Amino acid sequence: MSEQTSVIHDIGYQRYSGPRLGRGYAVRSLYEHSLRTAFGVGRGMKSKIFPWGVVGVASLITVIIAAVSSTAGQRVISYVNLVDQMSVLIIIFLAVAAPELISRDLRAKVLPLYFARPVGRFDYVGAKFAALVASTWMAVGLPLVIVFAAVAFDADTVGDAWKEFTLLLGGLAYVLVLVLINAAVAMLVAACTGRRAFAAGGIVGVYLVTLPVSVVLSEIGTGAAQNLSGLPSPTMTGAGLRYWVTGDGPIDIGGFGWLYLLVSLVLVAGSIAVTHARYRRVDS
Known part of the structure; x- marks a missing residue:
């Protein structure tokens, strides 16, 4: 019986x-790729229509406002009120971007490739959430900058321009608050299904169901019930935070600002935690 020997063949790999x-x-890299994906950069024209359409509509609205403000010599609407008027655009953008960033990976079954080291599940969720927040904030924040540019250009003094800039920062901060809350919820909804159409419908559905509830409670409620009417809706919860900080807003929250802050933190942290738990079920 002959002795077997092993042979190592060099096939050219280095x-x-x-x-x-x-x-x-x-x-x-995952964050940068997701940010580009949210705007359809590097992809076909079909992927660019909806996100850039939202940016275009928001910009068109603010160009008109900027033109009127320039003619009148003063801003005709505050930055925070303008953000409230464009809150529906935030939801539409999230309904387009979140399924692209989250649901598509589930559908394509590429998560095991992402979760191979060194990227872990929390890294994936964090990068996706950061990209979703950044892209939505830029899409809605850009129109505010357009209004600021028009008003600041006509400012009589540097002091007036600086005051306008501080108001712009307040508006951008308010956008960030609304985006953080709604993006966390949108990411959680998108993580529940690999079908982008279902995810988009679910995100819009959350907005369409919760907002009327807050509006009805605000109209028929009295006292504390009216002050707490914004809590069922993520968008109105953010509006409540605005009232707590500035004393002005679409709803009167009374002395419950601390509760609105707590609910906001729970929505953001809870949605991220549940999304992370959802990905723990995905085999790596």
Whole structure:
């Protein structure tokens, strides 16, 4: 009986000898790729229609407002009130972007590839959430900058321009608050299904169901019930925070500002935690 021997064949593969960029680079790359995907950059024209359509509509509205403001010599609507008027555009953008960033990966079954080291499940959720927030904030924040540019250009003094800039920062901060709350909810809804149409419908459905509830409670409620009417709706919860900080807003929350803050934190942190738990069921 002859002795068996093993042979190693060199078929030309070479070991990687370059730098190990690590986990941070992988997470940043996922964030950058997701940010581009939200606007359809690097993809076909069909993927660009809806996100850039939202940006176009918002910009058109603010160009008209900027033109009127320039003619009148003063801003005709405050930045925070303008954000309230465009809150539906935030929901529409999230309904388009969240399924593209979240549901598509579920549908394509590529999550095991993402979750291979060094990217973990929390890294994935964090990068996707950051990209969703950043893209929505830019889409809705850009129109505010257009209005500011028109008003600041006609400012008589540097002091007037600086005052306008501080008001712009308040408007951008308000956009960020609304986007954080609604993006967390949108991400959770999108993570529940791999079908983008279902995810988009679910996100819009949350808005269409919760907002009327808040409006009805605001109209028929009295006292504390009216003050708490904004809590059923993520969007109105953000509006309640605005009232708490500025003393002005679409709803009167009375002395329950702390509760609106608590609910906002629970919505954001809870949605992220549940989304992370959802991905723990995905095999790596």
